[in-house]
Amino acid sequence: MEIFKYMEKYDYEQLVFCQDKESGLKAIIAIHDTTLGPALGGTRMWMYESEEAAIEDALRLARGMTYKNAAAGLNLGGGKTVIIGDPRKDKNEAMFRAFGRFIQGLNGRYITAEDVGTTVADMDIIYEETDYVTGISPAFGSSGNPSPVTAYGVYRGMKAAAKEAFGSDSLEGKVIAVQGVGNVAYNLCRHLHEEGAKLIVTDINKEAVQRVVEEFGAKAVDPNDIYGVDCDIFAPCALGGIINDETIPQLKAKVIAGAANNQLREARHGDIIHEMGIVYAPDYVINAGGVINVADELYGYNRERAMKKVEQIYNNIEKVFEIAKRDNIPTYKAADRLAEERIEKMRKSRSQFLQNGQHILSRRRNR
Ligand SMILES: NC(=O)c1ccc[n+]([C@@H]2O[C@H](COP(=O)([O-])OP(=O)(O)OC[C@H]3O[C@@H](n4cnc5c(N)ncnc54)[C@H](O)[C@@H]3O)[C@@H](O)[C@H]2O)c1
Numbered sequence: 001m002e003i004f005k006y007m008e009k010y011d012y013e014q015l016v017f018c019q020d021k022e023s024g025l026k027a028i029i030a031i032h033d034t035t036l037g038p039a040l041g042g043t044r045m046w047m048y049e050s051e052e053a054a055i056e057d058a059l060r061l062a063r064g065m066t067y068k069n070a071a072a073g074l075n076l077g078g079g080k081t082v083i084i085g086d087p088r089k090d091k092n093e094a095m096f097r098a099f100g101r102f103i104q105g106l107n108g109r110y111i112t113a114e115d116v117g118t119t120v121a122d123m124d125i126i127y128e129e130t131d132y133v134t135g136i137s138p139a140f141g142s143s144g145n146p147s148p149v150t151a152y153g154v155y156r157g158m159k160a161a162a163k164e165a166f167g168s169d170s171l172e173g174k175v176i177a178v179q180g181v182g183n184v185a186y187n188l189c190r191h192l193h194e195e196g197a198k199l200i201v202t203d204i205n206k207e208a209v210q211r212v213v214e215e216f217g218a219k220a221v222d223p224n225d226i227y228g229v230d231c232d233i234f235a236p237c238a239l240g241g242i243i244n245d246e247t248i249p250q251l252k253a254k255v256i257a258g259a260a261n262n263q264l265r266e267a268r269h270g271d272i273i274h275e276m277g278i279v280y281a282p283d284y285v286i287n288a289g290g291v292i293n294v295a296d297e298l299y300g301y302n303r304e305r306a307m308k309k310v311e312q313i314y315n316n317i318e319k320v321f322e323i324a325k326r327d328n329i330p331t332y333k334a335a336d337r338l339a340e341e342r343i344e345k346m347r348k349s350r351s352q353f354l355q356n357g358q359h360i361l362s363r364r365r366n367r
């Protein structure tokens with residue numbers, strides 16, 4: 001991979017490699033765009049096959065956060081961290097303290113939170129070293145685990161997508177196939193079950209499957225069979241890239257609406273499902289509940305205010321469908337347009353000169 005070429009292609013600002021031999025920390029912080037504000041995005045801990053795969057994931061996820069934060073109406077840019085390692089075996093306190101110091105060194109250009117493989121407890125350790133972390137324990141007056149809020153946002157967005165596809169946003173009696181039943185999807189399944197949906201689920205973790213089978217009467221299938229099950233809605237809630245050449249021909253769902261980041265393996269897969277008449281709720285619009293919730297910490301966390309913004313995901317998904325129809329484009333492109341238009345407007349307004357203490361004029365005054 002030619003890193004600078006890739007960064008130039010999508011206009012990334014910064015890529016930071018963090019290494020601490022004592023604790024075993026190997027982290028990559030990617031900052032995509034800070035036009036709207038400091039880059040906020042979670043930290044993923046994962047056993048990458050190669051360093052290149054880790055860099056690519058950090059870059060891809062960071063760009064996704066720029067779009068997610070912009071489309072959600074947040075005054076935040078996009079960034080993400082990946083830590084290379086097994087979250088079940090390789091974590092230690094010194095690792096997250098070292099990581100916190102690296103974040104502090106960026107002086108507020110990047111703010112972190114949870115993602116796959118990291119927890120509230122990890123964020124609390126980072127908080128020992130830096131203020132630039134969110135999703136810390138409610139005991140500190142913070143918002144805690146973002147997953148249940150992400151799940152609520154996905155549930156709301158799924159209803160908006162159902163309205164578009166079926167003419168009603170009721171999920172009662174709808175058959176919903178859920179891929180991955182981890183932190184977010186467990187909570188999503190609870191909302192869906194409460195509304196009377198019928199669940200078909202899968203996960204590579206058998207205990208996670210067992211829990212939703214027992215608690216919500218879900219039917220379990222093997223991980224490879226989830227794409228082809230007879231269902232109304234497919235909810236990808238595991239990892240990215242699962243809408244691709246192999247899976248698309250198997251799909252029977254009329255709607256795709258789930259929590260996973262980067263669901264389309266390539267942009268062209270968004271065109272294919274659009275041509276098939278599938279209603280796709282773009283991933284970074286529907287799964288913004290978690291980041292909306294943790295971002296509220298920056299104002300002094302207020303759950304009521306945060307949840308009001310999360311409710312807006314329903315309207316944001318509707319807005320995406322409107323743009324798609326207006327401009328006759330697939331929904332993934334409509335979502336990009338929504339985000340890009342907002343970033344562009346702010347970029348223009350920020351181009352006006354503002355005396356901010358860093359300019360030569362302020363240094364002259366202090367001489
Ligand atoms: N946690 C949040 O607040 C949040 C916010 C926005 C987006 N997301 C995204 O949502 C997705 C899920 O996040 P999470 O926090 O619930 O993570 P998680 O790790 O708790 O859950 C993911 C689940 O997917 C399962 N899985 C992995 N590969 C699989 C496969 N091939 N087939 C079936 N199951 C598989 C895992 O075993 C796990 O149970 C991720 O893509 C994440 O980036 C999460």
Ligand SMILES: CC(C)C[C@H](N)C(=O)O
Binds near residue numbers: 041
């Ligand atoms: C800031 C976090 C809550 C980020 C979350 N993991 C996401 O992808 O949106």
